[in-house]
Amino acid sequence: MPKRKMRPNYAVAIALALLFSLAALWQPLPLASLELSLFDASMNLPYGGKDVPGPVILIEIDEKSTGKLGSWPWPRRFLAEMVTILAGDGAKVIGLDIPLLEKESNQGLQALRGFKEKFHAYSFSRKDEGLRPWVLENLGEIEENLDSDRILVEKTKQAGNVVFPAFITNGRHGTGAVEDDRPLLRSVVLKGESLKVWGHEAIDRVSAPFTELSQSALALGHTALSLNKGMEGRSHALFVPYKTGLLPSFPLQTVISFLGANSKQFSVEGSRVDILDFSVPLWQGEMLVDHRRSASPVPRYSFSDVLLAKKVPSSARGKIVLVGLNLEETPKILTPLGSAVPPVELHANIIQAFLAKRFITRPSSMVWLELGAFWVIGLFAAYCFARYGRWSRLIGILGLFVLVLGAGFFLFSQGVWAKTGSIALFVLALYPTLCLSMFFSGERAGGESMEVTRQLGIGLQEHGLLDQALEQFRKLPLDQEARNLLYNLGLECESRGMNDKALIAYKAIQKGGKFQDLDERILRLETLDDAPPAVAQAEAEEELQVKPDEEEPIRKIGRYEVIQELGRGSMGLVYKALDPKLNRLLAIKTVRFSDEFDPDVVQEVRSRFFREAEIAGRLSHPSIVTVYDVGEDQDLTYMAMEFLDGDDLEKFIRKENLLPLRKVLEVVARIADALDFAHKAGVIHRDIKPANIMLLKEGGVKVTDFGIAKAVSSSRTRTGVILGTPNYMSPEQIMGQKIDYRTDIFSLGVLFFQSMTGQLPFHGDNLSTLLYEITQVKHPSVRELAENIPKACEQIVDKALAKHPDQRFSSAGEIGRLARLIISKMDQVKSQRSARGRAS
Structure with missing residues (x-):
């Protein structure tokens, strides 16, 4: 191979x-x-x-709350009251995740302040002047109660633990500049040299809460989801570059405040952020958010429930409490879990994962x-x-x-x-x-290749080619089946006296460990090799015996008188003879089975030969040679058949002596007719080749040797001659598979190819290579090897030479009909050209 x-x-x-x-x-x-x-x-x-409940509580301004407290936005005194409740409940950090960018627009408060200014300018009489302080005091009290922003600022200062968000729009610029950015600068960490680790432009405009509220806050943090496109909800920008440093995100700023960390306890590298004992892995400068479902989700409460109850249902002591919007109109963020959540919920999840050290890296x-x-x-x-x-x-x-x-x-x-x-x-x-x-x-897969190798080896062994079979079997993986094949081959080699080959087979098996009686056989064969046995000496003496220089020529076979020797076949001689009873010339094919086969199978082969010859003798067709008689003369078996005056096709397959294409098609058509007739009678030839095709001088075509190939095909020869010509064998015949009439169609395809091109479709430097080519490699194009070959001829060859029988012609008769159709077309074209020539 x-x-x-x-x-x-x-x-x-x-x-x-x-x-x-x-x-x-x-x-x-x-x-x-x-x-x-x-x-x-x-x-x-x-x-x-490990799932540990986190220190985060979420209070939502939801539809339930607006139903009880009125539509959003509310007076900010509600928020101030919530801050007071949470601070009183012991919350460690309060995150008001609500946009409070500008002061509240309160028309009543504005009207009150306008009246107060006018009241100051009003001139009272001496009698009424005493009312001024009292009125101003009451107006002041009313103003204080109406100024929710002032209340929120005061409550925020009193709590001292409130974190607010700062908003960035369109990546860089905010919707408004901060009048006093000192609160933002106070929230910036890692100033100066840390900027170089971030691949983003510094942001110089941020929308933060109004100045008084910003100043009262513990810290401010940005709310940018992600600076990486497509990663919103999946990754979180822990920092954005702001002026001279890094501004932490709202969730991170909340965590920093919760942990009580300062800027000296930060360090940032390109792939991670270290805060105290927290090492946060970064991807493209951002934290990948772990949204995986936890058995301890963040507790959530409605704003109105907490406000009316004046406390958090589960104690807020020592925890982070986030307050944010979760209304129908609140923009939502799609998470990897497939759910859309409000920003405050996302921020709560980020904080929870951060503090639980649940990081995706x-x-x-x-x-x-x-x-x-x-x-x-x-x-x-x-x-x-x-x-x-x-x-x-x-x-x-x-x-x-x-x-x-x-x-x-x-x-x-x-x-x-x-x-x-x-x-x-x-x-x-x-x-x-x-x-x-x-x-x-044109490569083949190893599994398919090993199966081909196994089948080739079996086919070669059946044909008596033990050397080549051993070569194939040794290529197989050393599994149980391969060891069995090698063992059986070794036994056969021993029986034929091929001890060296048997030893090679046994040692190949031995590489896989102990096997049956292998050790004893190897030891015995190695002993035989070391000491020349008496048998070998006897064989040497027998070899030296004087043999006659030449056997006496055969004069008579059975009742037939031999006239002359015509030639030598694969297993015997062919003679021209005379039948004295009928005064008829005939050809006699002889074979001495005792010379060709092992003694234990000679009788079996002889019986099968007579049986197949009898079947072939009943075939009566103009293109099939007639068999007259079969018999034995001492140990010589013979077949008497019709004497053919002509040459076999071997003479016309060389490039320098090819037949005209029309004649080739005529020969192929007649062979196809003969095969079709035999196939319908249940007879397969098995050895179609040029030597078995006779071209008679009177123009006829005869197919010879029907039945002989089948009679001897499965028996072991002494000489290792392969029975049946390998060049013309079908793939299934080589592989030892069951064959039918389609094997003859393949052989006819080879013969047709060779008759047109002067060369065989399959070649090999050795028998193994040839058999591999036949079973696995596609034949070359007929039209590339020979000129003026019609496309139809190539199509016939291609179909006849298909590797799988099912892809070939369904009968040999189809080839005959197609060949005659091409002849008809060729004759028609020739006559048209002749007519045009005469006309010109």
């Missing part, structure tokens, strides 16, 4: 790996969407870590591991594809696909995000790509 080159498969795998590597780095939209979909699917897996080395996976998987697949059958390949690819996705989900469950979507897609793309590569390069 020829050595298969693996380069095409490897080249295709490398090219595909390179393509996917570039795509993974570039992340085109479809691929990015796939990775984000897998990210979201992974986030829906349950959290497998994507190490910078992960990119290189993913790129390496493309190359390792690609080269591994290229290696395996040529060694396994199609089903093994398909199962392997599907298994690898599931393994890659499973590895991604497992890593995510451990808090590591690996982009396995592109790798899984690459695995799926490998199957059709490598299959097409193998198809166009």
Whole structure:
């Protein structure tokens, strides 16, 4: 079997790996969407870590609250009262996650202040002057009660633990500038040198709460979701660059306040942020938010319930309490869990995950591991594809696909995000790509190749070619079946005296461990090799016996008088003889079975020969040679048949002596007719070849040797001659499979190919290579090897030479009809040309 080159498969795998590597780095939209979909699917897996209730409480301004307290926005005294309640309940940090950018617009308060100014300017009489202080005092009290902003500022100062959000719009600029940005600058951390670690432009305009409220706040934090496109709800920008430093996000600022950390307890690197004992992994400068469902979700309460009860149902002592909007008109953020949540809920989840140290990380080395996976998987697949059958390949690819996705989900469950979507897609793309590569390069998969090797070995052993069979069996993986095949072959080699070959077979089996009586057989054979046995000496003496220089020529076979020797066949001589009773010339084919076959099968072969010859003798067709008689003369078996005056087709298959195409088609048509007749009578020839086709001088065509091939095909020869001509054998015949009439159609296709081109469709430096070509390699194009061959002829050859019998012609008669149709077309064209020539 020829050595298969693996380069095409490897080249295709490398090219595909390179393509996917570039795509993974570039992340085109479809691929990015796939990775984000897998990210979201992974986030829906349950959290497998230790689940501890978090210190976060969420109070929502919801539809229930507006139903009780009136439509939003409310007077800010409600917020002030909530701050007082929470501070009194022991909340460690209060986060008012509500936009309070401008002071409250209160027309009553404005009217009151206008009246107060006019009252100051009014001139009272001496009698009424005493009313002025009293009126101003009461107006002041009313003004204080109506000024909700002032109340909120005061309550915020009193609490001393309130964090407010600052808003950034369109990535860089806010909706309004802060009159006094000192509160924002006070909230900035890591000033100066830390800016270089962020790849974003510094933001110089932020919308913060109005000045008095900002000044009363413990800290301010930005509310930008993510600075990375498409990652909103998935990642969170812990910082944004603001002027000379980094402004923490609202959730992070809340955490910082909760932990009591100061700027000296911060450190930031490109891949992580360290705050006290918290090390937060970053991806592209942001924290990947862990939304995985927890058994301890954030407790949630309605604003109105807390306000009316004057306390939080579960104690807020030592906890973080976030107050925010969750109304129908509140903008929502889509999370990987598929639910849309208000910003305050997202912020609560971020804080909860942060304090529980539930982080999703994507190490910078992960990119290189993913790129390496493309190359390792690609080269591994290229290696395996040529060694396994199609089903093994398909199962392997599907298994690898599931393994890659499973590895991604497992890593995510451990808090590591690996982009396995592109790798899984690459695995799926490998199957059709490598299959097409193998198809166009003519490679065969190893599983299929090993089956071919096994069948070839069995076929060669059946034909008595034990050396070649041993060569094939040694290529097989050393499993139980291969060991059995080698053992049986070794036994047969022993029986034929081929001890060296038997020893090679046994030692090949021994590599797989103990097997039956192998050790005893090897020891015995090695002993025989070391000491020349008496048998060998006897054989040597027998070899030296004087043999007659020449046997006496045969004068008579049975009742037939031999006239002359016509030639030598594969197993005997052919004579021209005379039947004295009928005074008829005939040809006699002889075979001495005792010379050709082992003694234990001679009688079986002889009986089968007579039986098949009798069947063939009943075939009566103009293109099939007539068999008159079969018999034995001492140990010589013979077949008397019609004497043919002509030449066999061997004379006309050389390039320098090819028949005209029309004559070739005529010969093929007659052979096809003969085969079709025999097939319908239940007879398969099994050895169609030029030597068995006679072209008579009077123009006829005769097919010879019907039945002989079948009579001897399954018996062991002494000489190791293959019975049946390998060049013309069908794939199923070589592989020892069950054959039918379609094996003759294949042989006829080979003969047709050779008659047109002067060469065989299959070649090999040795028998093994030839048999591999016949069973596995497509024949070359007839029209590329010979000029002026009609397309129809090539189509006939291609169909006749199909590897699988089902793809060949359904009968030999079809070939005959098509050949005659081509002859008719050729004659028609020739007559038209002649007519045009005469006309001109």
